[in-house]
Amino acid sequence: MTQIITTALGPVRLTGDNATRIWGMSNAERCRRMAESAAKAGSALAEGHELLFNLTYAFDPMLLREVLATPGTVFLWGTTPIVGQVPAGSDPSAAAHAIDLSDGRKLYNRQLRKLEQPFVRELTPATRRGIERQSYFGAYKGVTDLLTKYLWPELALWLTRLAASIGMTPNMVTAIGATLCVVATWLFAHGLYWTGMLTGFIFMILDTVDGKLARCTITSSRWGNVADHGVDLIHPPFWWYFWGVGLSAWGLALPGQTFALVMAAVVAGYVAQRLIEGLFIREFGMDIHVWGRFDSRFRLITARRNPNMVILFFALLAGRPDIGLIALAWWTIISLIVHAVRLAQAYAARRAGRPIVSWMETTA
Numbered sequence: 001m002t003q004i005i006t007t008a009l010g011p012v013r014l015t016g017d018n019a020t021r022i023w024g025m026s027n028a029e030r031c032r033r034m035a036e037s038a039a040k041a042g043s044a045l046a047e048g049h050e051l052l053f054n055l056t057y058a059f060d061p062m063l064l065r066e067v068l069a070t071p072g073t074v075f076l077w078g079t080t081p082i083v084g085q086v087p088a089g090s091d092p093s094a095a096a097h098a099i100d101l102s103d104g105r106k107l108y109n110r111q112l113r114k115l116e117q118p119f120v121r122e123l124t125p126a127t128r129r130g131i132e133r134q135s136y137f138g139a140y141k142g143v144t145d146l147l148t149k150y151l152w153p154e155l156a157l158w159l160t161r162l163a164a165s166i167g168m169t170p171n172m173v174t175a176i177g178a179t180l181c182v183v184a185t186w187l188f189a190h191g192l193y194w195t196g197m198l199t200g201f202i203f204m205i206l207d208t209v210d211g212k213l214a215r216c217t218i219t220s221s222r223w224g225n226v227a228d229h230g231v232d233l234i235h236p237p238f239w240w241y242f243w244g245v246g247l248s249a250w251g252l253a254l255p256g257q258t259f260a261l262v263m264a265a266v267v268a269g270y271v272a273q274r275l276i277e278g279l280f281i282r283e284f285g286m287d288i289h290v291w292g293r294f295d296s297r298f299r300l301i302t303a304r305r306n307p308n309m310v311i312l313f314f315a316l317l318a319g320r321p322d323i324g325l326i327a328l329a330w331w332t333i334i335s336l337i338v339h340a341v342r343l344a345q346a347y348a349a350r351r352a353g354r355p356i357v358s359w360m361e362t363t364a
Helices: 027-040 062-069 128-138 146-151 153-165 170-189 193-216 222-250 256-284 293-298 305-317 321-351 359-363
Strands: 002-007 010-015 049-054 057-059 073-077 080-087 097-100 107-109 114-116 120-122
Touching: 002 027, 010 027, 027 062, 057 080, 062 073, 062 080, 062 107, 120 128, 128 153, 128 193, 146 153, 146 305, 153 193, 170 193, 170 222, 193 222, 193 305, 222 256, 222 305, 222 321, 256 321, 293 359, 305 321
Parallel strands: 010 049, 073 097
Antiparallel strands: 002 010, 049 080, 057 120, 073 080, 107 114
16 A cells, blocks of 8 residues: 655655554654654655655654755665665665664664664554554664663653653643743752752653653654753752752851852852863764763763752752762862863863764764
8 A cells, every 4th residue: 555645744655554653642643743753844855756755664763863964765674675765766675775774773763862773663553552662662772871861761651651641742731841840949949959859850850851851752842842941951950949948948058158159159060061062063963971981971961950960869868968068069169170171181082183973973
């Protein structure tokens, strides 16, 4: 069975038929959403070309980005065409660039900062849950913090499935998370650290869920992305400031000058580190954390919200939230120095004529 549908991206040829649903939608709808999303992101088909989707299979969305970047490309599983950009009405098996993924080759996913084999799998009732699991973990960034990478992926998967099954949108999840973020800030300010930790922990998990839900259901939106990243970017210094305010409820308030120095280190260090990350992207066209293997490993523990919460958690276990805040300030300074050194090394490498590319691209 072959069907031609019209999308904002252009004509799409759907081959085969499949009644099995994935993430609450048909495979045809999933493919349509991928095409529409690509169009919103600015992609376009080459003149006289059409997209090809094989509905018998589910596949990693990064393959669509690859075929859109190179007209005439078709990804195969063995000899079976899965997805491609081909001349309208042509035989996909005769494509100029046919790439068989069944040999286990890995591709570099620049968007998610990881090197991996994209998943391709026949979609049936028996494989659906396994495919959903693969697509969920396929939507995970390869370079991130240790909590997001190791602690709660399984819980976030369960919540993502639940949200998709009841029709929640990523923006709904973001709104709930943002509310909990504000509540956690209030709890920290009043020294209710354990309750604040629990509230913040739920928010941090939902911060993973909204992005995964958007990627798995192909429902990302510009404003949803702005809201999600805006909350992520703004709230950490407020958490650390009001953690310091809440110390008075424990009788552990920092002296005025010490509090000012700690806050200067925490806030200025956080802002400076994020500015360095943005400058690296502007100058070298990639995230600083994917340049070398060291950078990717350091991202696990660098002074961002989640690793910082680990510091505060253990300090709270010891009954010394004040020392936890001071340790957080020192870790922020150390992380800032590491980032500044790596930025300087990148400039030096460029002046020496050495290319600045991700270690994952050179491994691919």
